[in-house]
Amino acid sequence: xxxxxxxxxxxxxxxxxxxxxxxILHFTIAPLPGIEFPRxxxxxxxxxxxxxxxxxxxxxxxxxxxxxxxxxxxRSNSLKFVLVMGVILGFFISxxxxxxxxxxxxxxxVTSGAIPSTLLLVVVSVGIAFMMxxxxxxxxxxxxxxxLFAIIYAAIFLISxxxxxxxxxxxxxxxxxxxxxxxxxxxxALTWGVASLNKDSKSAExxxxxxxxxxSAGAILAVLILGLFTGNGGISGSLNGDAGAYTSWLKPFTxxxxxxxxxxxxxxxxxxxxxxxxxxxxxxxxxxxREFKNVLLGLIYLYVGLVIFLTGVNAGFLNxxxxxxxxxxxxxxxxxxxxxxxxxxxxxxxxEPAVYVLTHQIESxxxxxxRRSIVLVFLSVGVGLAVFLSVVRVLVPAIQLxxxxxxxYIIALFLAFRVPNLFVGIAFDAGGVASGPMTATFxxxxxxxxxxxxxxxxVLIDGFGMIAMVAMMPILSLQLLGAVxxxxxxxxxx
Numbered sequence: 001x002x003x004x005x006x007x008x009x010x011x012x013x014x015x016x017x018x019x020x021x022x023x024i025l026h027f028t029i030a031p032l033p034g035i036e037f038p039r040x041x042x043x044x045x046x047x048x049x050x051x052x053x054x055x056x057x058x059x060x061x062x063x064x065x066x067x068x069x070x071x072x073x074x075r076s077n078s079l080k081f082v083l084v085m086g087v088i089l090g091f092f093i094s095x096x097x098x099x100x101x102x103x104x105x106x107x108x109x110v111t112s113g114a115i116p117s118t119l120l121l122v123v124v125s126v127g128i129a130f131m132m133x134x135x136x137x138x139x140x141x142x143x144x145x146x147x148l149f150a151i152i153y154a155a156i157f158l159i160s161x162x163x164x165x166x167x168x169x170x171x172x173x174x175x176x177x178x179x180x181x182x183x184x185x186x187x188x189a190l191t192w193g194v195a196s197l198n199k200d201s202k203s204a205e206x207x208x209x210x211x212x213x214x215x216s217a218g219a220i221l222a223v224l225i226l227g228l229f230t231g232n233g234g235i236s237g238s239l240n241g242d243a244g245a246y247t248s249w250l251k252p253f254t255x256x257x258x259x260x261x262x263x264x265x266x267x268x269x270x271x272x273x274x275x276x277x278x279x280x281x282x283x284x285x286x287x288x289x290r291e292f293k294n295v296l297l298g299l300i301y302l303y304v305g306l307v308i309f310l311t312g313v314n315a316g317f318l319n320x321x322x323x324x325x326x327x328x329x330x331x332x333x334x335x336x337x338x339x340x341x342x343x344x345x346x347x348x349x350x351x352e353p354a355v356y357v358l359t360h361q362i363e364s365x366x367x368x369x370x371r372r373s374i375v376l377v378f379l380s381v382g383v384g385l386a387v388f389l390s391v392v393r394v395l396v397p398a399i400q401l402x403x404x405x406x407x408x409y410i411i412a413l414f415l416a417f418r419v420p421n422l423f424v425g426i427a428f429d430a431g432g433v434a435s436g437p438m439t440a441t442f443x444x445x446x447x448x449x450x451x452x453x454x455x456x457x458x459v460l461i462d463g464f465g466m467i468a469m470v471a472m473m474p475i476l477s478l479q480l481l482g483a484v485x486x487x488x489x490x491x492x493x494x
Contacts, residue, residue, distance in 0.1 A: 003056060003059065003060075004052065004053075004056045007052045007053075007055045007056045007059070008048070008052040010052075010055065011047075011048050011051045011052045011055070012048060014051075014438060015044060015047055015048050015051070015438065016048075017347045017348075018344070018347060018348070018438055018442055019041075019044045021343070021344070021347060022040060022320065022324065025324060025328075025340075029328070029331075029336065030324050030327045030328055032320060032323060032324075033323075035246060035247070035248065035249040036249075036319070036320055036323065038249045039246075039249040039252060039315070039316055039319075039320070040316055040317065040320040041316075042249065042250070042253065042312075042316055043253075043312040043313070043315060043316010043317045043320075044312070044316065044317070045312070046253070046308050046309070046311055046312025046316065047309055047312040047313060047316070047317065047441075049305075049308055050304075050305045050306065050307070050308030050309030050310070050311070050312055051305065051309050052305065053301055053302075053304055053305030053308065054098070054182075054301070054302055054305030054306050054308075054309055055305070056298075056301050056305070057298045057299060057300070057301030057302030057303070057304075057305055058182060058298070058302060059298070060294055060295070060297065060298035060301070061294075061295050061296075061297070061298020061299040061300075061301065061302050062093075062182060062186050062271075062298065062299075062302065063186070064291065064294070064295050064298070065186070065271070065275050065295060066186040066187070066190045067190075068279075068287065069085065069089065069190060069275075069278065070190040070191065072278070072283055072285070073085050073086075073136070073190075075285075079137075079140075082133070082136055082137065082140065083133055083137075086129070086132055086133030086136045086137075087129045087130060087132075087133050088129070088274060089129075089132070089186075089190070089274070090125070090128050090129030090130070090131075090132035090133060090215060090218075091125045091126060091128070091129035092125075092270040092271050092274060093182065093183055093186050093187075093271060094124065094125040094128040094129070094178055094183055094215075094219075095121050095122070095125040095267055095270075096182055096264075096267035096268050096270075096271060096306075097177070097178055097182045097183045098182060098306055098309060098310065099176075099177040099178070099179075099435070099440040100121065100124060100125075100174065100177045100178050100183075101117075101121070101263070101267065101310065102177070102310070102313055102314075102440050102441055103120075103170075103173060103174060103177040103440060103444075103467070104117040104118075104120040104121045104124075105117050105314065106318070106444065106445075106448070107120055107170055107464070108120070110448065110459050110460055110463065111460060115167075115170075119226075120170075120174070120223070123222045123223060123226050124174045124178060124219045124222050124223060126222055127218035127219050127220075127221050127222025127223070127225075128178055128183075128215045128216070128218045128219055128222075129218070130218055131152075131214050131215050131216075131217055131218025131221070132187065132211065132214070132215040132218065134148075134214060134218075135191075135210065135211040135214035135215055136190075136191075136211070138210070138214070139191065139211075144421075145210045145416075145421065145424050145425055146413075146416040146417055146421070146424050148214065149213070149214075149217075149413060149416055149424070149428060150413050150416070152214065152217045152221075153217070153409050153413055155221065156217065156220050156221060156224065157406060157409075159221065159224045159225065159228070160224055160402070162228060163224040163225070163227030163228050164227035164228075164230045165461065166227070166230065166460055166461060167223050167224065167226060167227035167230065168224070168227070168401060168402065168461075168465075169401050169460075169461060169462075169464035169465035169468065170223055170460075170464050171219070171220045171222075171223035171224050171227070172220055172401070172405060172465065172467070172468030172471070173444075173464050173465060173466070173467040173468050174219040174220065174222075174223050175216040175217065175219045175220045175431070175468065175471060176216070176431060176435035176439075176440075176467035176468055176470060176471035177219075177435065177440050177467055178215070178216050178219045179212050179215075179216050179429075179431060179435065179471070182302075183212070183215075184212055184429075187211050187212050187215060190211070191210075191211040210424070210425035210428060210429065211429075212428070212429040212431075213425070213427075213428025213429050213431060213475075214428075216431060216471075252315040252316070253311055253312075253315045253316070255315070256311050256314050256315040257307070257311045257315075260307050260310040260311045260314065261307050263310075264303060264306050264307050264310065265303065268299065268302065268303050268306070271299070272296075272299055275295065279292065313441045317441050317442050317445065318441060318442075318445045319445075320442075320445075321441070321442040321443070321444075321445030321446045321448075321449065322445045322446070322448055322449035322452065323449060324446060324449060325337075325445065325446040325447065325448065325449020325450040325451075325452070325453070326449040326450070326452055326453040327449075328340055328450075329394075329395075329449065329450040329453045329454060330453045334395055337391055337395075337450060338388060338391055338392070338395075340446075341387045341388050341390065341391035341446075341447075341450075342384045342385070342387060342388040343384075344387050344442075344443050344446065345383045345384035345385070345386055345387030345388065345443075345470070346380055346383070346384040348383060348387075348438050348439055348443060348470075349379050349380050349382075349383040349384070359372040359375045359376055359379075363375070374481070375477075375478070375481060378477040378478070378480065378481060379473070379474055379477050379478075382473030382474065382476065382477045383470050383473050383474075385473070386466070386469035386470045386472070386473045387443060387447075387466060387469070387470065389404060389469060390447055390465060390466040390469050391447065391450060393462065393465070394447065394450050394451045394454055394457050394462045394463070395450075395454060395457075397456045397457075401461075401465040401468065404469060404472075405468060405469075405472065408472045408475075408476060409472065409475075411476060412427070412472070412475045412476055412479060415476070415479035415480065415482070415483060416479065418483055418486070419479050419482030419483050419485075419486055420482055420485065420486055422482075423478060423479055423481070423482025423485065424479070424482070426478055426482075427474065427475045427476075427477075427478035427479045427482065428475055430474040430475065430478050431471035431472065431474055431475055435467050435470045435471045439466075439467060439470055440467060443466065443470075444463075444464070444466055444467060447463055447464075447466045448463035448464075450463075451463035
């Protein structure tokens with residue numbers, strides 16, 4: 001019970017700031033019509049409860065599975081086994097990621113089904129599976145992380161030249177959405193399971209970072225490759241909000257719940273099957289009965305929490321976020337929407353529980369040379385600017401997403417050869433820290449609302465891309481901090 005209470009406190013810290021901001025906007029410059037305000041509040045309640053139960057399930061169910069399978073993969077001493085298990089685990093763990101499910105549903109809705117949510121889920125999961133396997137091979141063969149990232153992002157920007165412009169923003173958003181509450185703990189546990197068997201403890205510490213960054217790049221590559229087959233300009237986007245479609249604030253939730261329950265069980269069932277089959281029939285080092293039961297109980301908690309969370313998001317949060325975006329962007333002055341965008345970015349990063357863990361981790365591994373408060377300032381300003389610049393991109397037709405991302409990643413790759421190895425892995429892994437549940441739901445919906453109301457904007461092209469910006473900023477911020485650390489210590493490595 002104590003663990004669940006801790007998770008509940010983490011979630012409250014993440015969700016309440018945005019909830020309070022919406023309440024203030026409702027009673028000041030952007031009053032929500034009809035039943036939308038109570039609908040939003042009930043959605044926030046479900047999100048808090050569902051996410052707390054989900055994270056509790058991740059701790060006692062998914063993380064032990066990741067540690068267990070990671071060690072089993074490493075002990076096998078079989079490259080073929082590493083390849084097969086990496087592909088299977090990468091695919092099924094990503095297809096159950098809540099943030100990715102939300103993004104794929106939003107893309108399907110905006111494109112009126114031209115890009116089905118199932119297609120996007122499968123394509124992204126395949127990309128993650130292959131790149132996660134590549135990341136595991138990197139650990140086995142000790143290939144330098146900075147060179148691998150240089151090769152990966154060179155391939156990304158080369159393919160993007162020929163891929164569909166319609167999918168460019170979605171590709172980079174998919175990368176940020178894959179590094180969520182389910183995928184990251186599992187990948188980190190899996191990485192540590194493989195890296196911990198390295199006899200050199202310092203090398204194991206360095207190798208335990210980087211897999212998340214490599215795997216998330218697979219999402220970009222997969223969607224861009226999909227864009228090679230869709231052509232340019234063939235897909236248009238618009239919002240089909242349900243404002244006014246309901247007379248009762250409870251009805252959207254009762255309508256959404258059965259769909260989420262079925263969708264979620266189809267996503268999580270493969271993880272359960274893989275674990276049970278491997279533990280009972282393949283592994284020579286089986287979990288004891290108590291550990292096995294705890295893992296199964298954790299997966300039940302994970303399922304229940306995920307259903308409640310997704311119901312709250314789809315029935316309560318998304319529509320309100322879009323409405324606020326349209327109302328505020330529709331004002332005569334554009335200053336309010338720019339200010340609210342900046343404020344949303346600051347609120348999200350300050351409230352994200354994973355940021356708290358990350359900042360303490362950096363302070364610890366650098367022995368206090370890089371203080372937590374400095375890290376927090378860098379991240380907060382960076383993510384605030386990311387959302388602000390996303391709003392600017394929607395409002396100014398001449399600005400395209402690649403104008404931000406190409407220089408940003410070029411700088412990031414340049415810094416990768418100038419900072420300690422440990423910071424390269426931490427920085428690229430940290431892209432998923434800022435792009436948490438509130439970013440993938442409310443703020444993305446807000447940006448889509450701004451794009452919908454702006455005359456020259458296209459919701460498909462301009463309404464996506466914000467998650468990509470938020471995911472890029474920690475990479476730049478933390479590598480800049482790595483450069484500061486390197487200068488202070490006057491030596492390579494940590």
